Amino acid sequence: MTRTDLPAGLGASTRRGELAATVALALPLAGANLIQMMVYAVDVIFVARLGPLALAASSLGVSIFGLLMWSSTGLVGAAAPLISAELGRRRHAVREVRRTFRMALWLALLSGVIVAALCLGGEAFMRATGQDPEVTRQAGAFLAVLALAALPNVMAWLLRTFVSAMGRAGIATAVTLLALAVNSLGNYAFVFGHFGAPALGLVGSAISSVITACAMMLAYMAIIFSDRRFRRYRLFGRFWRSDWPRFFDLVRIGLPITGTILAEAGLFSGAAFLMGRLGEAELAGHTLVLQLAALAFQVPYGIGQAATIRVGYHYGAGDRAGMGHAGNAGIALGIGFMALTGLVMALFPRTILRLYIDPDAAQNAALVGFALQYIVVAAAFQLFDGAQAVTAGALRGLQDTRVPMAIAIFGYWLPGFGTAILLGFLTALAGTGIWLGLMAGLVVVSILLGWRWLARDRLGLTAVHPAG
Numbered sequence: 001m002t003r004t005d006l007p008a009g010l011g012a013s014t015r016r017g018e019l020a021a022t023v024a025l026a027l028p029l030a031g032a033n034l035i036q037m038m039v040y041a042v043d044v045i046f047v048a049r050l051g052p053l054a055l056a057a058s059s060l061g062v063s064i065f066g067l068l069m070w071s072s073t074g075l076v077g078a079a080a081p082l083i084s085a086e087l088g089r090r091r092h093a094v095r096e097v098r099r100t101f102r103m104a105l106w107l108a109l110l111s112g113v114i115v116a117a118l119c120l121g122g123e124a125f126m127r128a129t130g131q132d133p134e135v136t137r138q139a140g141a142f143l144a145v146l147a148l149a150a151l152p153n154v155m156a157w158l159l160r161t162f163v164s165a166m167g168r169a170g171i172a173t174a175v176t177l178l179a180l181a182v183n184s185l186g187n188y189a190f191v192f193g194h195f196g197a198p199a200l201g202l203v204g205s206a207i208s209s210v211i212t213a214c215a216m217m218l219a220y221m222a223i224i225f226s227d228r229r230f231r232r233y234r235l236f237g238r239f240w241r242s243d244w245p246r247f248f249d250l251v252r253i254g255l256p257i258t259g260t261i262l263a264e265a266g267l268f269s270g271a272a273f274l275m276g277r278l279g280e281a282e283l284a285g286h287t288l289v290l291q292l293a294a295l296a297f298q299v300p301y302g303i304g305q306a307a308t309i310r311v312g313y314h315y316g317a318g319d320r321a322g323m324g325h326a327g328n329a330g331i332a333l334g335i336g337f338m339a340l341t342g343l344v345m346a347l348f349p350r351t352i353l354r355l356y357i358d359p360d361a362a363q364n365a366a367l368v369g370f371a372l373q374y375i376v377v378a379a380a381f382q383l384f385d386g387a388q389a390v391t392a393g394a395l396r397g398l399q400d401t402r403v404p405m406a407i408a409i410f411g412y413w414l415p416g417f418g419t420a421i422l423l424g425f426l427t428a429l430a431g432t433g434i435w436l437g438l439m440a441g442l443v444v445v446s447i448l449l450g451w452r453w454l455a456r457d458r459l460g461l462t463a464v465h466p467a468g
Contacts, residue, residue: 018325022306022333028169030302032160035176037298039183039212040066046187047205054202057138061206064122065115065146067265072111072150073157074261078254079104080305081399082246083165084312088319094233101162101235103247107254108158112151119147138202145206152213159220162235165309175219183212256401260392260408267412267441274424274434282431285370288356289435293378293385296341300334300386304393307331311397320462327394327453331387338386345379370431377435381442388446391453398461400452407448416441 040062047058079100086096123140127133156175163171185195186208193199200207224230268290275286307330314322345352349372353359359368395404420437423429429436456462 015325015329018310018322018329019333022303022310022326022329025164025167025169025309026303026306026330026333028171028173029164029305030299032169032172032176033298033302034295035173035180037295039176039180042180042183042187043205043209046191047202050191050201053135054138056132056135057142057202058205060126060135060139061122061142061146063269064125065119065143065150067262067269068115068118069150069153070265071258071261072108072115072154074257075111075254076104076108076154076158076250077161077257078250078401079158080161080165080308081253081312081315081397082249083162084309084397085316085399087165088313088316090317098233098235098237099243099246100250101158101233102239102241103243103250104158104161105155105236105239106247107250108154109151112154115150115154116147119143119150142202142206145203146209149206149210149213152210152217156213156216156220159217159224163220163224163230164305165312166230169306171220171223175216175223178219179212179216182215183208186211253396253399253401256405257396259405260401263405263408263412267416267438270417271420271434271438274420275431278424278431278434281366282370284367285374286431286434288353288367288371289374289378291356292345292352292375293382296338296345296382297385297389299337299341300389303330303334303337303386304390307390307393308396311394312399313397315398315462320457323398323456323462327391327397330390330394331450331453334386334390335383338382342379342382345375345382349375349379373432374435377432377439381439384439384442384446388442388449391446391449394453395449395456395461398456400456400461403452404449407452408445411445411448412441415444 043058043062044055048055082100083097086093086100089096120143122143123136126136126139160172160175163169187205189195189197190200190204190207191202192204198204224235272283272286272290275283307327310326310330311323314320314326350359350368352375353368353371357364357367392404392408395401416437418437419440420434423433423436424431425433427433452459452461
């Protein structure tokens with residue numbers, strides 16, 4: 001592979017060059033993440049008009065589906081550091097990228113089928129956890145349809161990973177904008193029965209999600225097949241041919257990423273159950289602030305994805321200085337952005353809450369009171385949330401995922417969840433104590449991941465291993 005064949009922007013190795021290249025890659029990825037949240041918000045907007053029962057059923061179903069899908073994207077996302085390293089290595093890059101993509105495609109098919117099967121068992125799981133019978137029934141029907149979106153969603157994520165690793169992350173933004181439009185029209189048509197479609201209510205929203213997932217997958221495929229530079233990789237050529245060494249490389253890197261995702265998601269999901277024991281207003285305030293924090297998190301998450309690609313490229317090239325420049329640029333950008341969001345949260349909390357509710361309405365008084373307490377803690381942990389997200393991404397670029405998973409499990413569940421229980425139920429801090437537990441987990445994980453990144457040479461993480 002010649003130098004001119006490399007993805008645009010992947011050749012920089014100076015600090016300034018890396019900063020510019022990381023910004024160019026991270027902006028469209030962060031934009032795609034934010035738009036994806038708007039895609040999910042469209043579902044809530046339409047389903048909420050069906051009433052509280054449908055909204056509760058949708059929330060239960062989406063919580064199960066979302067966690068399963070996020071875990072699957074972690075598994076197939078292991079293709080990003082491998083493809084980036086192959087591009088950086090440049091020797092036989094077309095063949096090596098194709099090998100990685102083919103086995104990642106196998107993983108996507110496998111994980112999509114598993115997620116769909118688990119969704120079909122979602123109603124039984126919800127019954128076992130003691131949920132309201134009618135909510136469980138509606139959520140089960142919703143999940144049964146939503147299961148059809150699993151495979152195209154995982155496939156779309158894999159294709160997004162490929163185009164992003166090739167330096168064309170703007171495609172991800174464009175495709176996600178398409179998804180926003182398709183999901184809006186789909187919900188309008190199938191939830192309430194417009195454009196000649198039947199009014200299917202909650203199930204109609206699930207159908208819209210299936211159509212949206214298929215539209216995203218087909219849009220990525222159409223772009224890849226029509227682009228001359230992408231076509232030369234012949235990504236789907238002889239897709240039935242096995243390549244077990246590469247398959248297990250993906251599993252080796254991807255399973256710990258999935259474990260890390262589950263550890264973090266489990267902490268925040270567990271916090272919601274703890275809040276529910278304190279009261280309805282506390283849980284509502286918690287949910288509201290958590291949505292704001294999740295919105296802010298999409299930017300450092302996108303920067304972390306860019307850091308994986310940038311560091312992975314220099315890892316493949318054997319350029320230790322480039323690895324450092326790329327990772328440090330991403331970490332600086334993530335911390336800088338989250339410092340800004342933390343400042344905005346601290347200075348203008350009521351203004352931010354207006355994105356979701358009227359903080360001056362009398363019926364929202366209790367909810368807002370708790371939300372204003374929690375948002376102070378959320379503002380304080382923004383720096384650590386951004387740091388852990390991007391540092392984890394940089395370490396993935398070095399194909400280092402197992403120890404970061406152990407750090408996440410330890411940090412989120414011992415200092416994090418342990419502090420949340422202690423302060424939330426054994427002190428007068430209550431809900432604020434639970435949020436301090438979330439902060440404790442993020443602080444510990446960000447410090448330990450930061451130490452591992454700084455010690456990368458001493459730990460041998462920058463020693464390049466040949467492709468499998």
